[in-house]
Amino acid sequence: MSEYRYKLPDVGEGVVEAEIVEWRIKVGDTVEEDQPILDVMTDKATVEVPCAVNGVVTKIVGEPGDVIPVGTEILFIDTSGAPAPSEDPEEKEAAPKDEAPKEDKKAEPAKEEKKPEPKPEPKAEPVARAEGDKPLASPAVRQRAMEADIDLATVPGTGPAGRITHTDLDDFIAAGGRLAARAGGGGSGRAKRTGVEEQKIIGLRRKIAENMVKAKTTIPHIAYVEEIDLTALEDLRAHLNATKREDQPKLTLIPFLAAALCRALPKTPQANAHYDTEAGILTKYEGVHLGVATATPNGLMVPTIRHAEALDVWELAAELGRLAKAARDGKATKDELSGSTITITSLGAIGGLVTTPVINLPETAIIGVNKMQELPRFDAGGRVVPRKLMNLSSSFDHRIVDGYEAAVLIQNVKAYLENPATLFMP
Structure with missing residues (x-):
């Protein structure tokens, strides 16, 4: 037998270990070169690992959840030859030459099945x-x-x-x-x-758990919640959706919030930043690389809209839809799932009056959308009128962003959303 010992390859720049998420093969399977055999999780994304040779799997090392260093022998493959696809090696080896036809073998378990009692x-x-x-x-x-x-x-x-x-x-x-x-x-x-x-708990869910623990134990969070009157914005949004071109995406609240945030952040640049705790260095960004928390079948992911400040609401909506679909389909790239400088998270479709979102390390701020409701309010003349209202939640790294600065940012966002025409001004 000619045996090939397959070592866990380098799955990304600077990656020294990876977590096994799922084996796509088992002992006895015939594998081919470049065939995906294993999914592993790095710090940034899930990566498919391809096979390097043709042959038959004889041994697998490691189970889902195990963290394996790069270079570890994880798979043993017999490359001397594989059985024809129509053959079942286990059945062929166990069966004597004069064995009855397969139809008779299949009938045996049927005899042993217990019939319901009369x-x-x-x-x-x-x-x-x-x-x-x-x-x-x-x-x-x-x-x-x-x-x-x-x-x-x-x-x-x-x-x-x-x-x-x-x-x-x-x-x-x-x-x-x-x-x-x-x-x-x-x-x-x-x-x-x-x-x-x-x-x-393995794979992405384990990584999420680790990041949440690190964020909550490292960052002193400060929460700030403000009520936003979205009546005018909702009227504008309904009009734009009713008159949009066929090639334009449907507008939700998120593109408008993203546009408002991009306009407000230059006055509070420390909220669009990364803070390196160990080095004690704050990196502030002029460009807004907006992370949008997205629920997927595999857990929460944060795809990033690069340079959101350079996009209008239609372009923001299109990019948001594209990235969300890629994340849910498991096709988002490592670059698309990293590099955000501030994050938006939304539970508005589900409900909830207030949330206290956890900051996405190493960022210094996160903005949370809550449920919109139509509620009575007094107008300038003292009359009770219906208004469409939503609480906008936010969390900040209190080491970097003071309470006053957090309030200034959210109040500026509020002003843009309550006067949506200003979002379209130069």
Whole structure:
């Protein structure tokens, strides 16, 4: 046998280790050169690792969640030859030459399958069970109950000594649990939820957890919340969406908030910055590289709109949509998921009056969108009128941004949003 020992390659500049997220192959699989075999997580993104040779996998080292140094032997491949695709090497080795056809082999497990016990005629009455007594049932019935998340103690049994049969379980499920209430003399009859699941936190979720802990233990957060009157902005947004060209994206609130933030930040530059705690250096940026927190099937990601200050609301909306789709589809690049200088996060579609967002290290500020509501307010003449209002939440690194400076930034953003025509002025 000719064995090839595959080492974890360098998956990015400066990366010395990576976390195993998912193996795409298993022992016995035939692999080809350049075939994706493994997903690993670095500090910035998930990376596909391709195979280097053709052959058959003989050994895999490492499980999802393990952090492996670059250069570690993680895969052993027999390169002397692989079985034809139609062959099953395990089945071929185990079967004698005079083995019966596969159809007969497949029939054997079918004989062993337990058929539901016949429904008794006439139907037997449930046998009373003393409180605390363990319900009697076969392993097959217990397995079915566990898979259906049903507590057998709530199921009446009609078998000998109150034994619970497959038919009893079928009747209980069909009745939605009501049989248990009638047999037990009270109670809701609903099955207890007894399932417990342990999940290993790996990959992006582990990285998010580490970053959140570091941010909260390193940064002294200061929160600031202000109510924004979006009535005029919502009227403008509705008009622009109704008259837009077909090639233009639909406008949400976020592009307007992004535009307002870009205009307001030059007066509070320390909020558009990175702070290196160890070096004690604050790096302030003229350009706004806007991170937008995005929920994806794999967890929270923060794609970055580069130089958001140079884009109008239509361009901001288009770039926002493009990056959000790339992140959700798992196609966002490392560059697209890094380099933000300030972040916007939004739970507005879900609801919530106030949030206290956690700063995205090494940034010094984050802005959070909350639920918009139509509420009564007094106008200049003292009359009660309906207004569209939203609380704008924000968090700042109090080592860098003072409370007064945080308030100045949000008040400037508020002024732009409440007077949206100013967003289109030079």
